[in-house]
Amino acid sequence: MKRVALVGMPNTGKSTLFNRLTGGTARVANWPGLTVELASSRILLGANMVQVFDLPGIYDLTGGAEDEQVAQRFLSEAKLDAVLLILNACQLERQLALALQLKALGAPLLIALNMVDEAKRAGITVDVAALSEALNAPVQLISAKYGQGMAECKALLTGIFSNESHQIDFSNIPSASTLHQTEKQLFQRSVHQPPILNQSATDKLDRFVLHPWLGFPLFVLMMLALFQLTYTLGTPLQDYLEAGLTWFKDGLLVPATANLPQFWQGLIVSGLFDGVTTVLTFAPIIFLFFCLMAVIEDSGYFARAAFMMDGLMSRLGLDGRGFVMLMMGFGCNVPAIMGTRVIRDHKARLLTMLTIPFSLCSARLQIFLFLSGALFSPTQAPWVVLSLYLASILIAMLTALLFKSKFKSSEPFALELPPYRLPLLSHIWRRGWGEARDFLRLATTMIVLGVVLVWLLTNYPTQQHSYAELISNLLAPVLSPIGIESTLSIALIFGFVAKEVVLGALSVITGHEGQALATQLAHTLDPVSAYSFMLFSLIYIPCVSAIAAIKKESKSNLYTAFSMAWSLGLAWMVSFIFYQSARLFGF
Structure with a gap:
């Protein structure tokens, strides 16, 4: 049986993707930190029976919060056939460091850029080929919420399965701070976004919702x-x-x-x-x-x-x-x-x-x-x-x-x-x-x-x-x-x-x-x-x-x-x- 771990920062849509992949009922809500335990489910993917694990949100591989330690402990101890990394396509300027850390550890990596519908509305475009080449890992644009790109994501996931499971070595893990410059350069090469984003409906609503007297x-x-x-x-x-x-x-x-x-x-x-x-x-x-x-x-x-x-x-x-x-x-x-x-x-x-x-x-x-x-x-x-x-x-x-x-x-x-x-x-x-x-x-x-x-x-x-x-x-x-x-x-x-x-x-x-x-x-x-x-x-x-x-x-x-x-x-x-x-x- 193949084993796949879903990894990503809080509120990037991991549980939504987990439900989309497995037909599961992991609780989904639009705030960070909802998943604090491991959820798993088995699915048939191609010719393989695959066990998919939804890990708690993790900002980097050296964080000290208990929910982050749950994910770190699982990644360091489990033998995995693939790591499916979910990144928010609208926030790549601060999420690519996690991809760089997993790359440095040699994890069998597939990167899913989620929420592409929101990125499109914000005028953000990603050079998927350049990002894939720099990270030496396949990259797929998806919308877990609407199911966009899921068939391609499943095909890429099947393609990176190896004959032997891989155990991630945390002994030489680079910290997120040392990767900051590399992350910045990678973002500048691969992502284009308008220098000034138009005021969105979110900003307008927040004037009232976050008002000190009206809130x-x-x-x-x-x-x-x-x-x-x-x-x-x-x-x-x-x-x-x-x-x-x-x-x-x-x-x-x-x-x-x-x-x-x-x-x-x-x-x-x-x-x-x-x-x-x-x-x-x-x-x-x-x-x-x-x-x-x-x-x-x-x-x-x-x-x-x-x-x-x-x-x-x-x-x-x-x-x-x-x-x-x-x-x-x-x-x-x-x-x-x-x-x-x-x-x-x-x-x-x-x-x-x-x-x-x-x-x-x-x-x-x-x-x-x-x-x-x-x-x-x-x-x-x-x-x-x-x-x-x-x-x-x-x-x-x-x-x-x-x-x-x-x-x-x-x-x-x-x-x-x-x-x-x-x-x-x-x-x-x-x-x-x-x-x-x-x-x-x-x-x-x-x-x-x-x-x-x-x-x-x-x-x-x-x-x-x-x-x-x-x-x-x-x-x-x-x-x-x-x-x-x-x-x-x-x-x-x-x-x-x-x-x-x-x-x-x-x-x-x-x-x-x-x-x-x-x-x-x-x-x-x-x-x-x-x-x-x-x-x-x-x-x-x-x-x-x-x-x-x-x-x-x-x-x-x-x-x-x-x-x-x-x-x-x-x-x-x-x-x-x-x-x-x-x-x-x-x-």
């Missing part, structure tokens, strides 16, 4: 529009799905289980079906939310949000990359925690990891969308969800401010601002479907197990004196001061395993699902109690997967325990202050 309000409005569209488009789809599931339950499932013993009928209908379907109705919401999020990510807006927030973040001991990681955490905390590898300073990484679990991830989003829809009006609900997103950012920032003296860092901040790009429908669909598919996969494993365990706890030894009641009574003195009914403690406990279980657990605990659950909660909780519950769910201990990621990245049991204790204590404190203050003022 943050625009960000808030952008996120509010995302939530409003999610509600407007997703609620009808959710209603149709719920109606279909209700028809299945009343028309087929209940009659089919009528003759079963009471235990099995209760477990299947009231436990398994009601619990899981309450969660499943959120699949359309998850799909739409991440489709809309993909539009923002692929456009290049989040990189600008990081740049805009860097001044504030630096006062908190973080930088703009920390804000990008918080934005990544809106999808899932786990890859965001792993993404801190792009931060070179270890203390800065630890401080950033301490803040990421407060990001409102997609699993928490399901809880908040349901409760806000059940307990607030359609005009109020998007504002409630937006307030929780802003609260998550504020709590993360206050945490950083409080602990910045313990995790001091002097690392300078540098972040590439990519041009704005129109997202492809295929990318939008892939992101939305990928998140929905992962959600459904989780629903068939962790959520099923969770709701079954909740049903057993609430029904044994008896419904009147169950284990759930015993646990609730024990936790009542802790939860009642923050307005959370003790019966909801079971849902919070299982939310520690996976936040997606919370809604299913609520369904099992109350004995209702779908709209009936919403009505029941509206009678049980008032808006103040519901918001306190949402605040606690937002802040308290992250899921098991996030804790495992913190342990892996920090390499410290003590730090992991501290992170969990801080989240749990802060959750109680914030909910207590909110609930007691609201009651004090008569709400």
Whole structure:
């Protein structure tokens, strides 16, 4: 089997090319540093079965960041048949040094100049023959986004495979600084670009997006529009799905289980079906939310949000990359925690990891969308969800401010601002479907197990004196001061395993699902109690997967325990202050 490594600087389109080559679903977004682990896939290329590896972005072969070290370690240890180097055709003046380094090491090299569509619009032309001769390696112009030049790229890749795999020798690696003059001369010979590029749409948009006064309000409005569209488009789809599931339950499932013993009928209908379907109705919401999020990510807006927030973040001991990681955490905390590898300073990484679990991830989003829809009006609900997103950012920032003296860092901040790009429908669909598919996969494993365990706890030894009641009574003195009914403690406990279980657990605990659950909660909780519950769910201990990621990245049991204790204590404190203050003022 042949082995090929995809190498390139951050945000040059490596993951897009990886997906184009392999049909994979590596996450793609228009900001640097997204890939922090190795992704691989096997494809048939000509007569060869080929394993393709997508490496983290790397500026040069001597960098010290952990994500760069991952790529360096792989290149130095793996036996490779080819290295496919991806360069941004619009930024060759500072990317050719990486090609020169790989050439000096004798790597079997194919160079793909990506984003030629953008280079053409900017008036940039590349003398491919001259560049290929100077680097002694084939060079191909491509657009990984649109598939341009991919057939030729595959043919060239097949052509450089040798009979024996090659192991790169890093012993005499030249540093990027020593290659600066050679890089400059090579660029002057091979690349032509207008001396003054016309002001592009990117520059015009940045006048508003990066404006010191308008930038943050625009960000808030952008996120509010995302939530409003999610509600407007997703609620009808959710209603149709719920109606279909209700028809299945009343028309087929209940009659089919009528003759079963009471235990099995209760477990299947009231436990398994009601619990899981309450969660499943959120699949359309998850799909739409991440489709809309993909539009923002692929456009290049989040990189600008990081740049805009860097001044504030630096006062908190973080930088703009920390804000990008918080934005990544809106999808899932786990890859965001792993993404801190792009931060070179270890203390800065630890401080950033301490803040990421407060990001409102997609699993928490399901809880908040349901409760806000059940307990607030359609005009109020998007504002409630937006307030929780802003609260998550504020709590993360206050945490950083409080602990910045313990995790001091002097690392300078540098972040590439990519041009704005129109997202492809295929990318939008892939992101939305990928998140929905992962959600459904989780629903068939962790959520099923969770709701079954909740049903057993609430029904044994008896419904009147169950284990759930015993646990609730024990936790009542802790939860009642923050307005959370003790019966909801079971849902919070299982939310520690996976936040997606919370809604299913609520369904099992109350004995209702779908709209009936919403009505029941509206009678049980008032808006103040519901918001306190949402605040606690937002802040308290992250899921098991996030804790495992913190342990892996920090390499410290003590730090992991501290992170969990801080989240749990802060959750109680914030909910207590909110609930007691609201009651004090008569709400």
